[in-house]
Amino acid sequence: MIYLDNNATTRINDDVLAAMLPYFSESYGNASSIQHRFGRNASEAIARARQQISKALCIQNADELIFTSGATEAINLAIKGVVARYSAIGNHIITCQTEHKAVLETCLQMESKGSRLTYLPVLDNGQIDTDQLARAITPETILVCIMAANNETGVVHPIAEIAKICQQNGVLFFCDATQYIGKQHALDLAQIPIDMLCLSAHKFHGPKGIGALYIRRHKNKPTQIEPLIVGGNQEGALRGGTYNVPAIVGFGEAIQRMDTDEWKEIAKLRDHFENAIVARIPHIFINGANAPRLANTINLSIKHVPAAELIGRLPEIVFSTGSACVTGSRAPSHVLIAMGLSEELARCTLRISISKYTTLEELDITVNQLTEAVSKVREQSPIWMLFKQGLID
Template sequence: MTPKLPIFMDSQSTTPVDPRVLEAMLPYFTEKFGHPASRNHPFGWEAESGLDSAREQVARLIGARDPKEVVFTSGGTESINLALKGAAEMYREKGNHIVTTLIEQRAGLDVCKRLERQGFEVTYVKVGTDGLVDVEAVRSALTPKTILISVMFANNEIGTIQPIAEIGRLAKDRGIVFHTDATQAVGKIPVDVEAMGIDLLSCTSHLIYGPKGIGALYVRRKNPRVRISPMIDGGGHERGMRSGTVPVPLAVGFGRAAELCRELMPEESRRLAALRDRLQDQILSKVDEAYLNGHPEKRLPHNLNISFAYVEGESMLMGLNKEAALSSGSACTSATLEPSYVISALGVDAELAHSSIRFGLHRFTTEEEVDFVGRRTVEVIQRLREMSPLYEMAKEGVNLKSMHWKAE
């Protein structure tokens, strides 16, 4: 039976709101509409109590000891901006060096580029061919001027999960603030800021079946107390770190989404990993010269990223896009189609980096959907390769790497 089309398999970009989340949010748009900072009437108390519960739910999901450590923001991008710029400004007297990686999401990289323009020095640590950061490489990048280490928890393209607890220990030993962009990891795999020595953690609601427009920055209050400069000045909301009225319905939704993730995670991650492996097997058993990107085990349970030699990722998506929403590793920047910087950082050559496809399963993905997408992926790849002179030549034994192409 054909499942309902199109099938959404791009859950690293966003996720649908869980109906249970929507249900929790609805009263806060209508009868519970008060301002959480209105301390002198019941409308305010009701809104504040909704916000308090949401803060507790998010804190519990990430292992924070104190809900006060959770600062609501507009999402992952803002949290990362606040963490990096806020820490850089606060600790500037101590030093001007930041250590991060080459495969951070754009928000992390672009903030670092801006900080470089402002006089900070940034070291971008390389990753291995499996996408893993070597803790020793982080250690050797540190200098007496290092004030901040920022390493993403799990990558948004290849799903590789970094050795966060080890990096946390290293940062603690050296007295350096440690931020992690855990936007893709929170709600999907266990995250524990205490056990992992995380000082600042960015996350977002729309990747955990919550609404768009809200996220959080965890800011450690004890052992050590971490301080950041605010980026938005105003009424002093969120303990002075992020002024502006908190959107209570969105926060309540985020909180409920966090609670559901905590309850469902063990079963959900097992189910999604099994479906992901099924999809991977269906594709890799039928398509030659297809290569898994990222670490085969240390990766998010719902994430699959494969490069298909001799096929353009974008052509592949066009062949499928009425049926399935997937993502290619290429980003359209102006006139050129650039291969993904993440896949390129793994040492994959440009051709293969252009041919990567990311599959993202989610809470509502079914086995029928996986089987359908697996079958159609194989068919589209085979059709595109039938039309590819390069594939034909490679099959005839021509060494394409030794060819010299002449432009007419």
């Protein structure tokens, strides 16, 4: 099997798994039970992981990091928490049409409860117009939610500029950085004034089921949110529940082992694949190619070749038609539609996402097999025949 679906999840790093194992069978204490050694060992392991993550993101105060079950929970905590705390100031939220479904569905829920939403469109390359963002801010705006990098196309938004616009207007900025971290140059939260940011360990060779929400504590104006899960006083009473110690340890180890130089080599693999596939298959389009993109992400639209049919013909190659969170949906990708693609072309789109474990040989095999599969589908397609004859677009 050739695994090319790393934006959905990554294989765990062997060293990360090794670091986690003792906390299942040896140091298995409850981190809140600090009266005895087992609990203190677990608590110390969490503190160490918190420091590792804070160092990687240039977070000056490790207590600004709240552990969650993953990015989806962190997104819900950030958006719902701000709406609950700042409702007396305003009820306006600005987001983007191409955000992850976790953001869009949470915003939709807030809209049904009285919040006013602005969904910014994107340019053809998948980026927002920052001037349009600035114009959309009103005195009632309490939150801007814009992701760092799109999970389907890999298109990177200008988050430093967005953060500056929000800061100048006194509006909170929440950034979903789930796909960005570990796949681009290091994110320096000491330099970029992002108020809240989420991430998830399984996107950069850590374990599933663990993520975090960063909440900046301004000296004069600390960001305030209401908790989503109440119970104990874990995480400063912002997220109750027993700590998942092995996963938190794995989170810290995975982010500590990130090497941004690896992504320079991965970008070379991506470019090699794209050049080869464009040369071999006619009428193929790379979505977001004229925008800054993650080094590992390739979003291909192959004219008049349904992606679902291609995937069925290539059972030994693992890729997807889009976000894992909407797999099974018959609707075309909301991201591609927002970028101006037709529904038909959006349904003819593959997402290929590589990692440091992907080899040049695997990509060459994929190019060959994908080229052959496309050729067979088109040979049997009446629509392709009509297109070749110039009877349809």
